[in-house]
Amino acid sequence: MTPATQVVVIGGGQAGLAAGYHLRRAGVEFVILDAQPLPGGAWQHTWDSLRLFSPAAYSSLPGRLMPTQPGELYPDAAHVVGYLTDYEQRYDLPVQRPVHVEGVHRDGTCLRIETDTGAWQADAVISATGTWSRPFLPAVPGRRDYRGEQLHTVDYRSPREFAGKRVIVVGGGNSGAQIAADLADQTDLTWVTQREPRFLPDEIDGRVLFDVATARRRALDEGRVDSGGVASLGDIVAVPPVRAARDAGLLKAEPMFTRLTTTGAEWADGTRSEADAIIWCTGFRPALSPLAPLGLRGHRCHIATDGTRALDEPRVHLLGYGDWTGPASATLIGVGRPAREAARQVADLLS
Structure with a gap:
């Protein structure tokens, strides 16, 4: 028998956990399917010296401040993994792992989520798979000839x-x-x-970047002149x-x-x-292959959205992929607001 729930969240990193927090507060039944064997999302796989851009208090998911790391103003990746692990447990979020989602399909009035452990049926899907699993390599002449x-x-x-x-x-x-x-x-x-x-000027960190990204989005929504956002600073x-x-x-x-x-x-x-x-160090692309069966990609393989909601499939939301799914939504501090909005819209759809 195919298990059913109201919402399937794909991805158990920071965006998926923020979605789970707000879905729980909205009274929506959901499950989070995470491809990773352990909590922590992409933070488990970063380089040893990586630090956050902001102090712990300004790098928190909704509902739970990140504790400071002793002796460190900017926490390291291991500290973030510990925080995400604690967050998942503190709110008893229903994460199943490791589960690889292979495709999301329309199935009558529902969506069918095919995975390597079986299929799920849901009324809505929130895709929170991030970008880390899709590194981008440019097509530089001779790249395949280089022997190093x-x-x-x-x-x-x-x-x-x-x-x-x-x-x-x-x-x-x-x-x-x-x-x-x-x-x-x-x-x-x-x-x-x-x-x-x-x-960027030395005094600027993630706190300022989040504020700048938010102000730019507000200006664009209100029809004011584009300030250029974070890109204008450096x-x-x-x-x-x-x-x-x-x-x-x-x-x-x-x-x-x-x-x-x-x-x-x-x-x-x-x-x-x-x-x-x-x-x-040439960036990433959104990991959206599970959504491919829905045929949502348009110009240059981009999925058109209104906020987090896919325009061509209102039962699907995209969360945490960058400014196109919410100001600074690929950051710890920035993902909370779009996650709250996605959860609200999903709850409205279900009702």
């Missing part, structure tokens, strides 16, 4: 693995800057960016390790190379650089 080690942000753990090696880090965002700073004094580092790195948050490496002159970016050779990279002027490893 290639890895993405998701694969990087520690500078110990690259001590004494020639390493090219590609990417001018936060991940690229943080990993370059991590490697700067232990490797022969080349940091490559598409444009000159734009560091691309890189100057967290302490990045600031230290930058101020020491260790973060000097080179322009993007034009192609890879078998042993390294080549620039437009013919300059070459040998490399033992290339780390691609």
Whole structure:
């Protein structure tokens, strides 16, 4: 017999837990299906030195402040995993794991959620799968010819693995800057960016970024001039390790190379650089393959939404993928508001 519930939440990371918190408060029956074997979402798989952009008190999910980490202003990933684990247990959220959702299908008046452990039937679905499982690699000429080690942000753990090696880090965002700073004094580092790195002012952290993103969304909703949001301020948050490496002159970016050779990279002027490893800090794409059977993707594979609700299937909400599903919704502090709105709309739909 196919188990049934009112709502299936796909993903048990921060967005899925925030959705569960608000669904519980709305009196909606739900289950959270998480592909990970343990709590903590993508935070379980980050590099060793990663820190939050904001103090613990400004990095919390709804209903429960993140406790401070002793001796640390900006908590590390392990602290976040512990917080998410406690959050899940504190609110007794019904998470089933590991469960891999293979596809969501229309089935009469319901949605059928096919998984590797069987099928579920639900009246609505909240997709909260994030982006970590879909790393993006650019189509750079020669990438398949390069014989050295290639890895993405998701694969990087520690500078110990690259001590004494020639390493090219590609990417001018936060991940690229943080990993370059991590490697700067232990490797022969080349940091490559598409444009000159734009560091945010040192006093800006995640608190300010959340406020800026929220203000931009409010302005757009009210028909006022687009302020540009966070992108207008810069691309890189100057967290302490990045600031230290930058101020020491260790973060000097080179322009993007034009192609890879078998042993390294080549620039437009013919300059070459040998490399033992290339780390691609080139971002992610939303992990939306479970929704593919619904045929919701439109122009450039984008799912059109009104807030979190899919325009072409009102029983489906998308949560935590970035500003297009809520201001700063891919962050701990930012996901609470869109999660509350998604839960409210789902409750209204069910009633």
